[in-house]
Amino acid sequence: MAESAPRVGVIMGSRSDWETMRHADETLTALGIAHECRVVSAHRTPGRLFDYATTARGRGIQVIIAGAGGAAHLPGMAASMTPLPVLGVPVESHALKGMDSLLSIVQMPGGVPVGTLAIGKAGAINAALLAASILALADPALAERLDAWRARQTEGVPHDPV
């Protein structure tokens, strides 16, 4: 089930985003999807962002998950430099609870899409699941693993509240 070359690139603006973005990493791992995780800051390492976004497709990356907080330009700038689907995760900021991150990521101009997820952990998990859904369109084995993951989730919901 394990894959080798990364198909999903998980990038984040800072190590401080890892506590959120590790949930994308863990979900991709649970689904057996080869991926890589990198710190790439739109503001502090613009050259690294350029290199990452412009070479991702050629390296075999098929979906990019980008998480950032505050003035969260990473997903949009990545999307501006690659035709790959980019899924944006707004990281919860201290000052504005992630509303700044959300609005920075979601309000893209027509022509450069970013699929924006929920703020925080739920967004990171769902970005990984959405990446899995995209890849599963052309990967029947992954589609089966995703179906099984969803079935386990459904079975794990208790009937009783306590």
Ligand code: RP5
């Ligand atoms: C953004 O600024 C990062 O994505 C992070 O969410 C936020 C704060 O970064 P640090 O100051 O914690 O490195 O670029």
